[in-house]
Amino acid sequence: MSGTLLSLEFDRSAITLVRHMVTESARNAGLVGMALEDFVLAVHEAVTNAVRYGIAPRGIAMWREPGLLRCEVTDSGPGIPDRTLHRKRMARFDFGGRGIWLMHRLADVTIRTGPDGTTVLLSAAIP
Template sequence: MRPRRPDRRRRRGGGQVRRLSFDDQSGVVPLARDFTRQALYAWGWLPAATADQRAAAEDVLLVVSELVTNACLHAEGPDHLAITCDNKVIRIEVTDRGAGQPAPRTPHRAGRPGGHGMFIVQRLCLDWGVVRAPGVAGKTVWADLGAPA
């Protein structure tokens, strides 16, 4: 089964949004990274002209990987991924059916295997959070990253 066709819409203020539904796909982390990479090319983040721009694009791909991986490990897998972009911020949203509350492990110990995902998200992002819709199972974990200069 192929993923649904990506949804590409304009947002107020000139931003764009792209959505990907996973529809019980396997290999969702590479699928999410490829989808995000295509969006970054379409929005001019890639190919990167400078080291800072390359690092910003890699940060976006890493955050997508971490959020989708967390949905796989802790929430029965992701339902969909949404990416929005304007000139200043890119927002990543991963929706799943899980009831858990993501949080960085504290204290963070770099030498310990596993448990680094939300610590990485917290360090790389301008902000992040969780949204739950009343009466609906699951949540959306979102993260905002700054656009490269």
Template sequence: MSEPGEAPETRYDFDFGTLVLLRRLVERYAARHGLTGRDLYRFVVAVNEITTNAVRHGGERGRLSLWQTGGRLYCRVTDNGPGLARPDSQGQHAVPADSSNGRGLWLARQWVNRLTIESDTNGTTITLEATPSRPDHP
């Protein structure tokens, strides 16, 4: 998948032991690139849900890339898991309250401007897009 002007500025390999650190790094990066308040919180939580899913369901590790272009902030999470059945339909509907899992993709979709999924038997790539409410501040 290619986004306009894609040139990842930051890449991190992660696993279960580095998820907390990764969340802090994403928060700092997003704040430096214009996300604030509720938008910052929601982006960080959305990314955390996707990275946690990569660890739990996608081969116990993944790679995260962050970049900013055209006034938008992007985050791509890639794993080497078995892939998702019907990726375009994943996370489109709220999960019943009594379900023990399945909320991560739905929540992430609600809290970013756009979320795209590419998936096959070699793994899954999820890209999240957020639009800062103020210009980029390096």
């Protein structure tokens, strides 16, 4: 990881702190305006999903590559069910289940998941 900006383990009690750290790190990496807000929200969704559905340890790492900001959120949970991972549209009255859908609309996302955990890689272009 070239240009590491952030690397730590987290739990439920650290969600707000992690969001502030992601915001500051992304801003320092060069994201501004809506690009910054979108990326932070996408990462926040990944972090809250890791806390809600994953098992410790949960980690986050953020780094800069030429022209890109990357953030990886990991957990050791049971993995994401296929029906959730590949849902293309949300029903109007569905409660919850929008995190992955939202992440894909706010950032470039790659998800690796299985019985040993999940890794969500989010990327944004740095202007």
